[in-house]
Amino acid sequence: MGKLHEIAKRKSVYLQAKTNNMLVQRNSIRTSLLVVILLACLPIIQGCQSKSKNRSKNTIQTALTTSSRLDSLYTPMPLSYAKGYSVRQYKNIHLVNISDPQRKKATIFRLAIVPRSLKDTKSLIPQGYTVIHTPVRRLITMTSLQLSTLIKLKATERVVGVTSTRHLFNQKIKAQLTSGTTQHIGIEGQFDKERIMLLQPDIILISPFKRGGYDSMKDIGVPLVPYLGYKEMSPLAQAEWLKFVGLLINKETQADSIFKGMEQEYLSLLHLTKHVKNRPEVFSGEMRGGHWYAVGGKSFLAQLFEDAGAEYFMHDNPKSGGIVLDFETIYSQAAHVPYWRIVNSYQGNYDYDALLATNARYADFDAYKNHGVIYCNMNKKPYYEQMPMEPCVLLKDMIKVFHPELLPNYTPVYYSLLK
Amino acid sequence: MISSPTKSIALRSIHPLWLFGSIFVCILLLMLLNILLGSVYISPQQIWDIIIHGDTSQEIAYNIIIKSRLPQAITALVAGAGLAVSGLMMQTVFHNPLAGPSVLGISSGASLGVAFVVLLSGSIGGNALSTMGLIGEVALSISAVIGALSIMALILFVSQTVRGHVTLLIIGVMIGYVANAIIGVLKFFSVEEDIRAYVIWGLGSFARVSGDQVQVFIYLMLILLPISMLLTKTLNLMLLGEGYARNLGLNIRRARHLVIATSGVLVAIVTAYCGPIIFLGLAVPHLCRSLFHTSDHRLLMPGVMLMGATLALLCNLIARMPGLEGALPVNSVTALIGAPVVASVLFHKRSTI
Numbered sequence: 096m097g098k099l100h101e102i103a104k105r106k107s108v109y110l111q112a113k114t115n116n117m118l119v120q121r122n123s124i125r126t127s128l129l130v131v132i133l134l135a136c137l138p139i140i141q142g143c144q145s146k147s148k149n150r151s152k153n154t155i156q157t158a159l160t161t162s163s164r165l166d167s168l169y170t171p172m173p174l175s176y177a178k179g180y181s182v183r184q185y186k187n188i189h190l191v192n193i194s195d196p197q198r199k200k201a202t203i204f205r206l207a208i209v210p211r212s213l214k215d216t217k218s219l220i221p222q223g224y225t226v227i228h229t230p231v232r233r234l235i236t237m238t239s240l241q242l243s244t245l246i247k248l249k250a251t252e253r254v255v256g257v258t259s260t261r262h263l264f265n266q267k268i269k270a271q272l273t274s275g276t277t278q279h280i281g282i283e284g285q286f287d288k289e290r291i292m293l294l295q296p297d298i299i300l301i302s303p304f305k306r307g308g309y310d311s312m313k314d315i316g317v318p319l320v321p322y323l324g325y326k327e328m329s330p331l332a333q334a335e336w337l338k339f340v341g342l343l344i345n346k347e348t349q350a351d352s353i354f355k356g357m358e359q360e361y362l363s364l365l366h367l368t369k370h371v372k373n374r375p376e377v378f379s380g381e382m383r384g385g386h387w388y389a390v391g392g393k394s395f396l397a398q399l400f401e402d403a404g405a406e407y408f409m410h411d412n413p414k415s416g417g418i419v420l421d422f423e424t425i426y427s428q429a430a431h432v433p434y435w436r437i438v439n440s441y442q443g444n445y446d447y448d449a450l451l452a453t454n455a456r457y458a459d460f461d462a463y464k465n466h467g468v469i470y471c472n473m474n475k476k477p478y479y480e481q482m483p484m485e486p487c488v489l490l491k492d493m494i495k496v497f498h499p500e501l502l503p504n505y506t507p508v509y510y511s512l513l514k
Numbered sequence: 515m516i517s518s519p520t521k522s523i524a525l526r527s528i529h530p531l532w533l534f535g536s537i538f539v540c541i542l543l544l545m546l547l548n549i550l551l552g553s554v555y556i557s558p559q560q561i562w563d564i565i566i567h568g569d570t571s572q573e574i575a576y577n578i579i580i581k582s583r584l585p586q587a588i589t590a591l592v593a594g595a596g597l598a599v600s601g602l603m604m605q606t607v608f609h610n611p612l613a614g615p616s617v618l619g620i621s622s623g624a625s626l627g628v629a630f631v632v633l634l635s636g637s638i639g640g641n642a643l644s645t646m647g648l649i650g651e652v653a654l655s656i657s658a659v660i661g662a663l664s665i666m667a668l669i670l671f672v673s674q675t676v677r678g679h680v681t682l683l684i685i686g687v688m689i690g691y692v693a694n695a696i697i698g699v700l701k702f703f704s705v706e707e708d709i710r711a712y713v714i715w716g717l718g719s720f721a722r723v724s725g726d727q728v729q730v731f732i733y734l735m736l737i738l739l740p741i742s743m744l745l746t747k748t749l750n751l752m753l754l755g756e757g758y759a760r761n762l763g764l765n766i767r768r769a770r771h772l773v774i775a776t777s778g779v780l781v782a783i784v785t786a787y788c789g790p791i792i793f794l795g796l797a798v799p800h801l802c803r804s805l806f807h808t809s810d811h812r813l814l815m816p817g818v819m820l821m822g823a824t825l826a827l828l829c830n831l832i833a834r835m836p837g838l839e840g841a842l843p844v845n846s847v848t849a850l851i852g853a854p855v856v857a858s859v860l861f862h863k864r865s866t867i
Contacts (some may be wrong), residue, residue, distance in 0.1 A: 455725025
C-alpha cells in the first residue's frame with residue numbers, strides 16, 4: 096500500500112509539473128513576440144528563452160521517468176506461443192497489448208484489466224490504456240471463433256449477444272437464445288445499437304480487421320476488445336488466447352491449467368510425428384468464381400500440416416494469410432500432390448461426385464483420382480466454435496490421415512478422408 | 515489541328531472489308547496470346563504439340579492448355595460478342611445511346627437470382643438446389659438464368675401495355691432498382707461468408723466455366739448470335755423511327771418484343787456463365803459506329819460482334835497477365851481498359867466533326 100501511495104504522489108507531482116510546463120510554454124510564446132518588437136533586448140531575452148527550454152527539458156524528463164517507472168512496476172507474464180498479445184502484471188492489475196500477429200508494424204490496442212473491487216487505480220495505469228473491470232459478467236461475441244473460448248471455459252452464460260448462429264451447434268447457447276438471455280445484435284457492420292445498449296454488456300469482443308462498423312459502437316461507451324486468435328499462425332498460439340479470455344472473466348487458473356494440458360498433449364503428439372520419414376505433400380482450398388483461394392506457407396494451416404508430419408505444398412511461400420491463385424498456377428503445383436484439404440458447408444453427404452459437380456477440372460488432380468481429399472463439413476461439425484480451442488483434436492485428425500499407423504484406435508472428429 | 519480532319523478523312527476512306535480484316539487478325543492474334551501467356555510458362559513448341567498433335571505426354575501442360583486456357587479464351591470470345599450485340603440491340607430499340615445490356619434490369623435480375631441462392635439459402639449450392647445435385651458454379655448459372663429471364667418476362671409483359679419506349683426504359687430501370695434493393699436486404703441478413711461468395715460472383719470472370727459447361731455455353735451462343743443477325747433488317751427499320759417503320763410494314767410491337775427477348779436472353783446467358791460483365795455491352799456499339807462511320811446494322815452487327823470478342827479477349831489477357839497470378843477481376847479490367855479506349859475514340863470523332 097505504501098508503494099501505491101508513493102506512486103500516486105509521484106503522479107500528482109508529474110501532473111503539476113505538466114501544468115507548469117504549459118504555463119512556461121505560453122510565456123515563452125509571449126516572450127518570442129516581444130523579441131520581434133524589442134530587438135534591442137535580444138541578448139537578455141535569448142538567455143531567458145534558453146533557460147525556459149532547459150526547464151521544459153527537465154520536466155519532460157521527469158514525466159518520462161514517472162511513466163517509465165509506472166511501466167517498470169509491471170512484470171511481463173511470458174506467453175509460450177501467442178504473438179498477438181502480451182501481458183504484464185502488477186498486483187491484480189494486468190496490462191494487455193494486442194496487435195495483429197501477422198504484421199510487424201501493426202496498431203497496438205492497449206487494455207488495462209482491473210479487478211472491480213480495486214479502488215483508486217487511476218494512478219497506477221499508464222496513459223493510453225482502456226480500462227476493463229473484471230470479472231466480465233456480460234459480453235457480446237462477434238464470431239464463433241470467439242465463442243470457442245467461452246465454450247471451453249464453460250462460461251457461455253456470460254454471452255448475452257451474438258451475431259450469426261447459422262453454424263451454431265452448442266446446445267447451451269441455443270437454449271439461451273430461445274430463452275432470450277442471449278440475443279442477436281445484427282451483423283458485423285450493421286449492428287443494432289439499441290439492442291446492444293439494452294443488453295448492457297461489460298465488453299464487446301470484436302475482430303477489428305473485418306467489415307467494421309465499430310465506430311458507431313464506440314459511442315455506446317462499452318469497451319471494444321479485439322480478439323485476434325484467428326490470426327495466430329499455429330494451433331497452440333491460437334489456443335493460448337484462452338488465457339486472455341480467462342483473464343477477462345476471472346477464470347485464469349482454470350484457463351492456465353486447460354492450456355497446460357493441451358500443450359502437453361500437443362507436444363507429445365509432435366514427438367510422434369517428429370521422426371516420420373515420409374512427409375506427404377498436401378494442398379488446400381477450392382475454386383470460387385474463377386479463382387483459387389488458398390493460404391500462404393507461413394499460415395496456421397501450413398504449420399498444422401507440418402506438425403502432423405506432412406508438408407504444405409507452398410511451404411516456401413512467405414505469406415501468413417490467404418492468397419488468391421488462378422487455376423493454372425494451383426494446378427501446375429498441386430496436380431501430383433497426394434492430399435487435398437477442403438472445409439465447406441454442404442447439406443447432405445459430401446462425396447467425390449459432389450466435389451466434381453462444383454468443377455469438372457477437379458478430376459485432374461491426383462488427390463481426387465486417388466481419393467486423398469481431407470474434408471470437414473461445417474454443416475455437420477462444430478468446426479469454428481470448437482476447433483480453435485481443440486488443437487490436439489485437430490492435430491490428431493490430421494495425423495490419422497497422413498500417418499494412420501501412429502494413431503490406430505483414434506476416431507477423427509473434424510477432418511477425415513472423404514469416402 | 516490540321517492533322518485531325520485529314521486523319522478522319524483517311525479513316526472514312528477505309529473500306530469496311532479492311533476493317534473487318536484487321537479486327538479479324540486482331541482476334542486471331544489475341545486468341546494466340548491468350549493461349550500462349552499465363553502464370554505458368556509453357557513453351558510455344560509444347561503448345562503446338564498439344565493443340566496440333568494432341569500430345570498428352572505432359573499431363574499438366576496438356577490440362578492447362580486444353581482445360582483452362584482454351585475454354586477461357588473461347589468463353590471470353592463468345593461472351594464479348596454476345597454482350598456487344600445485346601448492347602447494340604438495346605441502344606437501337608430504345609433510341610438511347612446510354613442503353614446497354616444492364617439497362618432493363620436484366621443483369622440485376624441475374625444478380626438477384628444468384629443472391630437468392632447464395633445469400634438466402636446459406637452456403638454455395640443452397641438447400642433446394644443441392645438436393646437436385648446442382649452445386650457450385652452450375653447452381654449459380656441456373657439461378658442467374660432464372661432470375662434474368664423472369665425479369666425479362668416481366669419487362670415483356672409491361673411492354674405489351676406501355677407504348678412509348680422511354681416509359682418502358684424507365685420502368686426497366688425501376689425494376690433494376692427494385693432488384694438491387696432486394697439484393698441489399700438479402701445481403702443485410704446474411705453472414706459474411708455468403709456475402710463474400712456473392713461479391714466474388716459479381717466480380718465477373720471468364721475462367722469460371724469449365725468442361726461440359728463451356729460446350730453448353732458455346733452452343734447456346736451459336737444459336738443466339740445468328741438469330742440476332744437475322745434481326746438486322748428489323749433494327750434498321752426501327753432506326754428510322756416508329757412512324758416510318760410502321761409505314762414500311764413493320765409490326766412495331768412484335769419487333770420490339772423480339773429484339774428485347776433476344777437481347778435479354780443473350781445477357782442472361784452470358785451473365786449466368788461469366789457474372790455481370792457490365793462495360794462491354796454499352797461501349798462496343800459506340801466504338802463500332804465511330805470506326806465504321808455508319809448506323810447500318812448490316813455492317814454494325816458483325817462489326818460489333820467481332821469488336822466485342824476482341825475487347826473481351828484483350829481484357830481477359832490483361833486480367834491474367836503473368837505475374838498477377840490471375841488476381842484481377844475481369845469486370846474491373848473491362849472498364850479500366852475499355853473506358854479510356856472508347857472515350858478517346860469518341861472524343862476524336864467529336865472533335866473532328
